[in-house]
Amino acid sequence: MTRCGTIVLAGRPNVGKSTLLNALVGEHLAIVSPKPQSTRLPVIGLLTKDDTQYIFTDSPGLLEPEYQLHEVMRAAALRAIDDAEVIAHLHPPLPEGPFHYDPDELATQPMRFFAAEFIREAAFEQLHEELPYSVASEIDEFREGVEPVYIRAVLYVERDSQKGIVIGEGGRTIKALGAAARAKIEALLGQRVFLDLHVKVLPKWRRNEPALKRLGYAAS
Numbered sequence: 001m002t003r004c005g006t007i008v009l010a011g012r013p014n015v016g017k018s019t020l021l022n023a024l025v026g027e028h029l030a031i032v033s034p035k036p037q038s039t040r041l042p043v044i045g046l047l048t049k050d051d052t053q054y055i056f057t058d059s060p061g062l063l064e065p066e067y068q069l070h071e072v073m074r075a076a077a078l079r080a081i082d083d084a085e086v087i088a089h090l091h092p093p094l095p096e097g098p099f100h101y102d103p104d105e106l107a108t109q110p111m112r113f114f115a116a117e118f119i120r121e122a123a124f125e126q127l128h129e130e131l132p133y134s135v136a137s138e139i140d141e142f143r144e145g146v147e148p149v150y151i152r153a154v155l156y157v158e159r160d161s162q163k164g165i166v167i168g169e170g171g172r173t174i175k176a177l178g179a180a181a182r183a184k185i186e187a188l189l190g191q192r193v194f195l196d197l198h199v200k201v202l203p204k205w206r207r208n209e210p211a212l213k214r215l216g217y218a219a220s
Contacts, residue, residue: 006055008084010077013037013061015090021045021058030058037061040073042080057084112142112151115185119153119197122181123166126173131165134158136205136215148192151185156202156215166199174199 009017013036021030025045031038043058059080060073081087101108119137127135136156143150155177157163167174178197186193205211212218 002051002053004053004055005086006057006084007086007088008057008059008080009088009090010059010081011062011090012092013063015061015092017058017061017090018043020088020090021056024054024056037063037070037073040069040076042076111144111189112139114188115139115142115151115181116153118184118188119155119177119181119195121184122177123155125180126177127166131157131162134162134206135166136202138215148194149189150194150196152196153198155197155199156205157199158202158204158206160201163199163201 009020011017014034018030018032018039021043022028022032022045025047027045029045030043037060039058039060042060045056045058047054047056057080059077062077063070063074065071065074107114116137116139120132120135123135123137124132134157138154138156139151140154141150141152155166155174157166165173166177168176174197178195181197182193182195185195202208202211205215
C-alpha cells in the first residue's frame, strides 16, 4: 500500500519557502533570491521515499496586492493553500541580536530539573491507569563532580495504597522505574549515574497549594 500527501509551503514573501522546497527535494527547482516576490507561480517538487510520496508546493508569498500581477500571485497562493492536505506556514526569522545563552547550552533549566522530569516520564511508562497523574518527583540531592553522579530523588504519591503499587512486590516496580529513569539521565549527562530513588506519601498534593509550590508548580 502506498501513501501520498500534498504539503503547501505558505507565508509572506522572502521567508524561505523556495529554499526549503529545494532542501526537501534535494534539487534546485525554485529560484532563490534575497529580493522578495521572486516566486510568481507555484513550484511543485516531489519526494518519494519507500511507500510514501510527498508533493511539496512552493507558493507565491502572501502579500497585499499593489498591481495586477500581485493579484494573480496572491490568487495562485490561495488556490494552492485550498488544495493542500497540510499547510506548512513559514514565519520570518527571529530579529538580529546577541545570543541570550551560551551556544554550548542545551536548555535553560538546570540538569536536576530534567532528572526529575525523566523520573516522572519513567513513571508514566512503568505505571498504569491514573496512577502516574498522582506522582510527583523531586530531587533532594544532585551531586556532580563524582563518578558516578549521585542523585537522590523522591517520588511522591497521594495515598499509602499508591506507595505500595509504585514500590511493587519485592521492590520490583520501583527498581524497574529507577533503571529506566537512570538510563534516560545518563544519556543526557553522558555519565554514569547512581540514582537513589525513594517513594513517599504527600497527601492530596495535587490539591494543596503549599505542596504545589514546593514541587515547583506555583501559579506565578
